[in-house]
Each structure stands twice: as C-alpha cells, then as structure tokens.
Amino acid sequence: MHSSSLKTQELNAQVQYRLIEELSASEQRYRELVERIREVVFRCDGDGKFLFLNPAWTALLGYSVPDSLNRRLVDFVVEEDRDTALHFTAEEPSEQESRDGVELRFRKSDGEWVWLLLAVQADTSGGRVGSLYDIDERKRAQQSLEELNSSLESRVQKRTAELAETNRKLGAEIEARKQIQENLLKAERLAVVGETSGRVAHEVLNPITSIFSRVEHNANNWKDFSLLLGNLREVIGDWREEHANATFAQYLANKNEDGVAYGDEDFELLDTILERQDVFQQEREADLRFIMKQLQRVIKIINNLRGAVRQNRTVEEISVIDPIDEAYEVMQDSLAKRNIRIVKDMAPNLPSILADENELIQVFTNLLRNAMQSIDEKRHRGGCIETVACVSGEMIEIRVRDNGTGIPKNDQDSIFNFDFSTKDRGEGTGMGLGISRRFVRENGGDMILESSEVGQGSTFLIQLPFAR
Ligand SMILES: Nc1ncnc2c1ncn2[C@@H]1O[C@H](COP(=O)(O)OP(=O)(O)OP(=O)(O)O)[C@@H](O)[C@H]1O
Ligand SMILES: [Mg+2]
Structure with a gap:
C-alpha cells in the first residue's frame, strides 16, 4: 500500500473516531439534558401513543416510563379535558395553538390530578414531539x-x-x-x-x-x-x-x-x-x-x-326670627304704651328650625307678656326686654330677659305648673308658661328659667334643634 494513502486512511480513521467520539459526547450531553430536565419531553405517533418519555414523566405523574409507552396521551388526561387533549395530539392544531400550548389536568398514579401545560409540534415522521410543563401550583393559586x-x-x-x-x-x-x-x-x-x-x-x-x-x-x-x-x-x-x-x-x-x-x-x-x-x-x-x-x-x-290641645299642627322649616318678630308685633301697642325699651340681638345666618310657627308665636307672646307684667308690677320706669338668639352646638338658643320683679327662689319650681299664678284673678290663669314649655317640647326643644333675681329681673332660655 502506498504510504501516503496509508497515511490518509489513518487520518480518516482518526477523524472518524474523533467524530464518533464527539458525536457520542454530544448525544451524552443531550441525553443528560433530556433526562435531567424537569419538564416532560415526549414523542408520540400519529395516534398520540407515546414512543418516548423522559424520566420527568415518572417524577411528575408517578407512572413508570416502560408501562406508559404505547399508551395514548389522552388516556392520562382527566375525563373533562380529553377532547381538548385529543385535538392537540391526534388532530391538526393550528400553529398558534401549538405555540401557546394548552392547560390540561393529568391523572397521577395515586389518583390525584395535576395541571400541566401541553405544547406539541408535528415531527417529520407524522407523529408529534412535545413537552409537559408543571403549572399546578400557579393554576391552583x-x-x-x-x-x-x-x-x-x-x-x-x-x-x-x-x-x-x-x-x-x-x-x-x-x-x-x-x-x-x-x-x-x-x-x-x-x-x-x-x-x-x-x-x-x-x-x-x-x-x-x-x-x-x-x-x-x-x-x-x-x-x-x-x-x-x-x-x-x-x-x-x-x-x-x-x-x-x-x-x-x-x-x-x-x-x-x-x-x-x-x-x-x-x-x-x-x-x-x-x-x-x-x-x-x-x-x-x-x-x-x-x-x-x-x-x-x-x-x-x-x-x-x-x-x-290643637290637633292640626303644621310643622315647617322656618326661621326662628319670624315667630319672635310676630310676637313683638302682637305686643307692640302694650309695650309702646309703657315705654318699655326693646332690644333684639339675633345672630346672623341662624340655621332654620322645624317647627309649628303658631305655637312658637304663642310661646314668645306669653314670655313677652309675663316680662311686661313683671315690669308693670315693679312700677319700673326704665323697663327693658331683651331677646337674644344665637347658636350653641346643634341648637339655637333664645333668651328672653327682663328687668322686672324677678321670681322668688321659692316660686321658681312652680312657675311651669298649670295652676301657679301670682297675678290677680283677672290678670293671669297660670297656664301661660306650662303651655309654652309644652309647645317648645313638642317642637323638639326645651325651655327653662335660666336665672332670676328678686328686684333684678329674669331670663328664660329656649333651645330648639336645627332642621336637618
Ligand atoms: N318674667 C317674669 N317675671 C316675674 N315673674 C314671672 C315672670 N314670668 C312668670 N312669672 C311668674 O310665674 C307665674 C306663672 O306664669 P304663667 O305665665 O304661667 O302664668 P300667668 O302669667 O300668671 O298667667 P297667664 O299666663 O295665663 O296670663 C306668674 O304668675 C309669675 O308669678
Ligand atoms: Mg303668663
């Protein structure tokens, strides 16, 4: 044999050997990869029967690989998802479907099931290659x-x-x-x-x-x-x-x-x-x-x-100033005749109240008349009646103050009684304050004698809630 061709043969053999070596090393690497990878990698024929499965199959579902080969993928899928699985393995899924994959429930060997993402592609021999990816945790969450x-x-x-x-x-x-x-x-x-x-x-x-x-x-x-x-x-x-x-x-x-x-x-x-x-x-x-x-x-x-005992009350949203003004109007002549000084001090922008105006007119008229009578009784020349209205908390407060006789301490508890009067029979019935307080209460408020001093005068306080 020619030495040069001998050399060439040897060289070829060496190259071949190296190639085989490299090939088997590469195959080794791929096998390792396929065997160690956590996803299931599989191949199946045109009917969807497994031809190849990597060990991840056993790790994920518990079936041995040899037992599973030659069985259809769909047989491992839970009943409800089987039609979908069939579409992906035995029919022709679209390219898009193949790429996105499909979420299916697989029955494990212990009877439980897990969610896996199936991705498939047609291979050259009319079968399929594909992978199953564990998405159970995410799906369940x-x-x-x-x-x-x-x-x-x-x-x-x-x-x-x-x-x-x-x-x-x-x-x-x-x-x-x-x-x-x-x-x-x-x-x-x-x-x-x-x-x-x-x-x-x-x-x-x-x-x-x-x-x-x-x-x-x-x-x-x-x-x-x-x-x-x-x-x-x-x-x-x-x-x-x-x-x-x-x-x-x-x-x-x-x-x-x-x-x-x-x-x-x-x-x-x-x-x-x-x-x-x-x-x-x-x-x-x-x-x-x-x-x-x-x-x-x-x-x-x-x-x-x-x-x-009025039965027909008309409760309306009104300004408290109206019944006060009205009462002063009723009493105007009597007050003027006595030269009584009138002071009215109404805070601006008083909220409105929900009340029966006629009842409040009676209340303020009674108070003004009492004040006037007590100034009369004192034969006071510098008689003065003051009405002050302001807001306190959720209430409007109205004070009616006079500089008349004042009320003795002993009488102060009785003045709201229906039969208490210190006036002549012809002058007073004793019902004025009792009825007035009842009216104020019926309109959601209250009325008290705030202070009174014999010889100095009295202050009555009326409180009425805002209209909401
Ligand atoms: N501003 C006041 N100053 C002094 N005493 C008062 C004053 N207001 C009421 N009183 C006393 O309280 C009593 C009861 O008052 P009330 O208004 O209930 O009845 P009256 O005035 O006597 O009778 P009526 O109101 O029926 O005319 C009065 O008789 C008087 O003694
Ligand atoms: Mg009275």
Whole structure:
C-alpha cells in the first residue's frame, strides 16, 4: 500500500473516531439534558401513543416510563379535558395553538390530578414531539384566587342585600317610631286636657257666676226704675190734660191732703227719677266693664286650652326670627304704651328650625307678656326686654330677659305648673308658661328659667334643634 494513502486512511480513521467520539459526547450531553430536565419531553405517533418519555414523566405523574409507552396521551388526561387533549395530539392544531400550548389536568398514579401545560409540534415522521410543563401550583393559586374573588363577590352581594334589608327595616322602624311619637304627643295633649279641664271648668264657672249676679242685679234695678217711669208717665198725662183745659197753673198750686202743692210733689218725682237714673247709669257702666273683663278671662282660658290641645299642627322649616318678630308685633301697642325699651340681638345666618310657627308665636307672646307684667308690677320706669338668639352646638338658643320683679327662689319650681299664678284673678290663669314649655317640647326643644333675681329681673332660655 502506498504510504501516503496509508497515511490518509489513518487520518480518516482518526477523524472518524474523533467524530464518533464527539458525536457520542454530544448525544451524552443531550441525553443528560433530556433526562435531567424537569419538564416532560415526549414523542408520540400519529395516534398520540407515546414512543418516548423522559424520566420527568415518572417524577411528575408517578407512572413508570416502560408501562406508559404505547399508551395514548389522552388516556392520562382527566375525563373533562380529553377532547381538548385529543385535538392537540391526534388532530391538526393550528400553529398558534401549538405555540401557546394548552392547560390540561393529568391523572397521577395515586389518583390525584395535576395541571400541566401541553405544547406539541408535528415531527417529520407524522407523529408529534412535545413537552409537559408543571403549572399546578400557579393554576391552583389562580383557582383559589378566583374562588376567593367569586366568594368575595357573593359575600359583597349578600352584604349589600342584607344592608338593603336593614335599611328597609330601619325605614319601617322610623315610620313606626314617628307614629308612636305622634300618638304620644296626642296622648300628652289629651293629658293636658285632663290636667286642666277640672281647673278650667272651675275657672270658667267663677266669672260666669259673677256675670250672672251682675246681670240679675241690673235686671232688678231696671224693674224698680221702670216703676218710677210708670209714675212719670201718669204725671205727664195729668199735665197734658190740665194744660189743654188751661187749668195747669191752678193744678200746680192745688195741695194734697198733706198740704204739699201738686207742682212741688211732681217736680220732686222728676228730680228723684233723674238722680236714680244717674246712679243706675254709673252702676250699669261698672257692671258692664266687670262683665266684659270676666268674659275676656273666659275667652283667655278657653283660648289657652284650645291652643294646648290643637290637633292640626303644621310643622315647617322656618326661621326662628319670624315667630319672635310676630310676637313683638302682637305686643307692640302694650309695650309702646309703657315705654318699655326693646332690644333684639339675633345672630346672623341662624340655621332654620322645624317647627309649628303658631305655637312658637304663642310661646314668645306669653314670655313677652309675663316680662311686661313683671315690669308693670315693679312700677319700673326704665323697663327693658331683651331677646337674644344665637347658636350653641346643634341648637339655637333664645333668651328672653327682663328687668322686672324677678321670681322668688321659692316660686321658681312652680312657675311651669298649670295652676301657679301670682297675678290677680283677672290678670293671669297660670297656664301661660306650662303651655309654652309644652309647645317648645313638642317642637323638639326645651325651655327653662335660666336665672332670676328678686328686684333684678329674669331670663328664660329656649333651645330648639336645627332642621336637618
Ligand atoms: N318674667 C317674669 N317675671 C316675674 N315673674 C314671672 C315672670 N314670668 C312668670 N312669672 C311668674 O310665674 C307665674 C306663672 O306664669 P304663667 O305665665 O304661667 O302664668 P300667668 O302669667 O300668671 O298667667 P297667664 O299666663 O295665663 O296670663 C306668674 O304668675 C309669675 O308669678
Ligand atoms: Mg303668663
């Protein structure tokens, strides 16, 4: 053999050897890679039967590789996911599908299942190569998140429904309470009637009895007087007759059996009648004044009572200044006549209140009248009534202050009673403050005597809540 060709042969053999060496080293590297990799790498035929599986298959699902070869991939997939698995292994998935892969549940040898991501590609011999990637942890986390979300959602829905139900119940309860409160107010008003009706009957009976006796006295007086007028009529008849007969002068001079001239007798009768008429007239005037005063008192008592039991209240959003101004207007003439100084100090922008305006007008009128009467009683020249309104917390506070007599400590607890009065029978019924406080309370507020000093004056405080 030619030495050079020998050399070439040797060289070729060396190269071949090196190639084989390198090839087997590379195969070794790939096998190692395929055997150690955590993903399952597989090959299957056109029916989807496994031809090759790496050890990761056993690690992930627990089946031995030899037992699994020649079995279809779909047989390891849980029932529900089988159609999808079939589409990917035995049919023609699109390129996109192949690239993205599909999430499937695989049954493990212990009966449990795991989520794996299947990616496949067609190989040159009409089969498939592919991989299975463990996505179980992520899937389960995602699933429990979804469950959590949906349970959260259903909890939110449930809570919302519960809240709506609570709201509805609350609404009904508020309605029921309003009704109860309304009934309580009605009952309270009726209680006022009960509390006051006996007293009112008594109070009304007194003036009416005295009115009756004055009227009776007047009637008797009138009877006496009309007897005298009867006599006068007779005398005038005589005079007219004598005058017609031209014997009038003679008639006047004639004397009766007591020796008194007819003329003197008649003129005396006329004088008597005129005198009696004067007295009677004066008496009648006094009686009429008395009767009017008594009737005023009856009217006042009945008005008070009617106010206390008013059934048709109109509660509206109003400014507290309106009923105060209105009360001053009612009292204007009486206050002006007495030269009482009026001071009004209303804070600007007072919030409105929810109240029955007429009731509050009565309240402030009662307070102003009391203040005025106490200034009267003190015979005070520099009388002054001050009304101050301001905001305190959630309330409007109104103070009515006078520099009248003041109220003795002993009386201070009684002034709101329905039968307490220090005034003359004709002046006061004692119901004013009791009714006023009830009105203020019915409008959600309260009323107290804040301070009073004998000889100095008194301050009444009214608190009323804002309208919401
Ligand atoms: N501003 C005041 N100054 C002094 N005393 C007062 C004042 N306000 C009320 N009083 C006392 O309280 C009593 C009760 O007052 P209240 O208004 O209830 O009845 P009244 O004024 O006597 O009668 P009415 O109001 O029916 O005319 C009064 O009689 C008086 O003694
Ligand atoms: Mg009064």
